[in-house]
Amino acid sequence: MIHLRYEVDGSDFVSCGKASEDVKRTLKNIGIPSEIIRKIAIAMYEGEVNMVIHANGGLAEVEILPDRITIVLTDTGKGIPDIPKAMEEGFSTATEAIRELGFGAGMGLPNMKNYSDDLKVESRVGEGTKVTMSFIL
Amino acid sequence: MENFRPVFLESDRCNGCVNCMKRCPTEAIRVRGGKAEIMYERCIGCGECVKVCPTRAKREYYDKIEEIKRFKYTVAVPSPSVYGQFKHQFTDTNLILNGIKRLGFDDVMEAAEGAEYVSAATVELLKKQTERKLVISSACPAVVNLILMRYEHLADYLSPVQQPEEVAANLARAKAEMETDYKGEEIGVFVITQCAANVMQLKESPDARIDGVLSVKELYFQLLHEINELTASEDTLIQLATATRLGVSWGSTTGEAMGLKTDNFLAADGIENVIRVLEDVEHDKLKSLDFIELYACTQGCVGGSMNVESPFLARTRLRRLRNKLPLAQVSVKDFGPYTRKNEYRPNNVFKFSDDRATAMKMTLEAKDLYARLPGINCGSCGAPSCMAFAEDKVKGRLKGAVCKYIGKP
Numbered sequence: 302m303i304h305l306r307y308e309v310d311g312s313d314f315v316s317c318g319k320a321s322e323d324v325k326r327t328l329k330n331i332g333i334p335s336e337i338i339r340k341i342a343i344a345m346y347e348g349e350v351n352m353v354i355h356a357n358g359g360l361a362e363v364e365i366l367p368d369r370i371t372i373v374l375t376d377t378g379k380g381i382p383d384i385p386k387a388m389e390e391g392f393s394t395a396t397e398a399i400r401e402l403g404f405g406a407g408m409g410l411p412n413m414k415n416y417s418d419d420l421k422v423e424s425r426v427g428e429g430t431k432v433t434m435s436f437i438l
Numbered sequence: 439m440e441n442f443r444p445v446f447l448e449s450d451r452c453n454g455c456v457n458c459m460k461r462c463p464t465e466a467i468r469v470r471g472g473k474a475e476i477m478y479e480r481c482i483g484c485g486e487c488v489k490v491c492p493t494r495a496k497r498e499y500y501d502k503i504e505e506i507k508r509f510k511y512t513v514a515v516p517s518p519s520v521y522g523q524f525k526h527q528f529t530d531t532n533l534i535l536n537g538i539k540r541l542g543f544d545d546v547m548e549a550a551e552g553a554e555y556v557s558a559a560t561v562e563l564l565k566k567q568t569e570r571k572l573v574i575s576s577a578c579p580a581v582v583n584l585i586l587m588r589y590e591h592l593a594d595y596l597s598p599v600q601q602p603e604e605v606a607a608n609l610a611r612a613k614a615e616m617e618t619d620y621k622g623e624e625i626g627v628f629v630i631t632q633c634a635a636n637v638m639q640l641k642e643s644p645d646a647r648i649d650g651v652l653s654v655k656e657l658y659f660q661l662l663h664e665i666n667e668l669t670a671s672e673d674t675l676i677q678l679a680t681a682t683r684l685g686v687s688w689g690s691t692t693g694e695a696m697g698l699k700t701d702n703f704l705a706a707d708g709i710e711n712v713i714r715v716l717e718d719v720e721h722d723k724l725k726s727l728d729f730i731e732l733y734a735c736t737q738g739c740v741g742g743s744m745n746v747e748s749p750f751l752a753r754t755r756l757r758r759l760r761n762k763l764p765l766a767q768v769s770v771k772d773f774g775p776y777t778r779k780n781e782y783r784p785n786n787v788f789k790f791s792d793d794r795a796t797a798m799k800m801t802l803e804a805k806d807l808y809a810r811l812p813g814i815n816c817g818s819c820g821a822p823s824c825m826a827f828a829e830d831k832v833k834g835r836l837k838g839a840v841c842k843y844i845g846k847p
Contacts (some may be wrong), residue, residue, distance in 0.1 A: 303802055318717070328831065330804065331797045332789040335591035339720060346721045367794060412722065 311358025444483035451495035458487035482583035483635035498562030509626030513520035518689035519739035522752030550685030552606030557697030559773035579639035632742025691738035
């Protein structure tokens with residue numbers, strides 16, 4: 302098993318994606334099929350952006366097993382009050398300024414769901430959010 | 439298969455600095471024993487190492503013009519960026535083409551003419567895109583190679599249409615066979631190009647028979663002389679120019695997209711900008727676009743390492759010259775005849791092993807070593823980054839290289 306751990310810097314979302322970039326390279330080293338790498342890259346990138354926009358950063362952990370990859374994103378942000386609502390395409394609580402920059406289109410969690418084989422979102426308002434995504438190899 | 443070598447090192451000139459190694463977008467260069475070594479299986483022919491080398495130790499591979507003597511009838515196929523290499527008095531495609539003919543060719547066929555067919559075929563391709571519309575240009579062979587190596591999963595977006603030089607070479611050969619009594623082997627078609635990637639692509643093209651690929655910079659002074667002679671003489675020029683504004687525009691960035699009847703395109707040049715755009719495509723951020731035009735060189739093909747003029751000035755000249763040309767557009771019924779024979783074959787050069795368990799074990803080893811490295815990518819070990827050093831270690835590619843911070847790994 303390979304375990305990767307990244308602190309996601311919450312101060313600069315324009316340059317975010319560093320963790321998913323390193324994960325991508327690692328998966329290439331292992332020889333994971335490219336279509337799966339792309340799904341993981343998109344889902345993880347969306348997760349990183351979410352943590353930066355909504356929670357001032359957090360922790361990204363990746364567990365690689367021979368048959369499965371699991372990504373756990375943990376933050377101590379404000380939490381999601383209504384998870385089913387947050388899962389709807391186009392629903393967004395991002396500020397106007399963030400949307401101006403092309404982020405916060407309300408596709409983050411929906412994309413993470415679409416591109417992963419399993420998505421679990423746990424959240425407590427005021428305490429933080431934990432997103433677990435699994436990909437079957 | 440033996441890898442084609444688009445660039446090579448003149449070892450005596452190399453002083454072992456790390457400029458080329460740090461610049462290479464596929465981490466294909468290592469410095470061993472004070473000399474730059476190229477891992478050719480990773481070389482995409484972008485020419486960045488040539489441009490950045492302070493001692494001119496990196497050279498592009500191309501054919502010599504003497505090769506044309508092997509043929510009874512020869513046709514030159516100059517790339518569109520060639521037109522931007524001459525001073526303002528010479529901004530006339532027909533004059534430049536007559537100059538090229540005087541280098542010893544029997545005829546000239548503009549790659550710009552081929553480009554117009556590529557544009558027309560791409561218009562048809564875009565019409566047929568229904569499920570997923572985005573198409574990435576395949577005009578820059580360095581970008582195509584980069585995608586196949588670093589962004590394999592974007593290979594499906596690449597346009598299947600041939601290169602302008604390939605289409606033009608086929609037109610040239612057909613014209614020669616129709617208008618003369620020469621056949622097949624007697625006819626030599628020679629592309630004159632600005633970049634190593636084009637040489638690499640065209641020398642092994644399955645889509646056109648190209649007998650040689652020459653470099654602009656090697657022919658430049660002779661060509662300038664011929665153009666001066668032509669201008670001074672009273673001789674009337676032969677009408678060789680056939681390409682219109684759209685074809686000639688291909689010499690610099692956005693030139694290709696101009697012919698596509700859509701304004702929903704993005705164009706970027708310079709290898710680091712290309713990478714930025716490809717990262718965005720990968721993250722699904724650009725799927726609303728119709729077309730993406732990408733060039734490894736600054737300002738597009740005018741920035742090729744085998745051109746002589748500054749890419750910025752060349753682009754200005756190309757613009758002035760092209761605006762004198764008529765705006766006409768060819769059309770084709772179907773893009774099929776202009777499709778590449780070979781499918782794009784992704785090439786993951788970063789994979790440690792074909793056996794996943796072994797690859798995972800090696801990845802763990804590399805990660806362990808990486809954690810001990812300083813992470814400053816100083817390059818003094820002869821690898822472009824600490825990660826590349828760790829990867830080299832597990833691949834057995836270190837050849838005695840040591841990290842100046844931790845010593846022998």
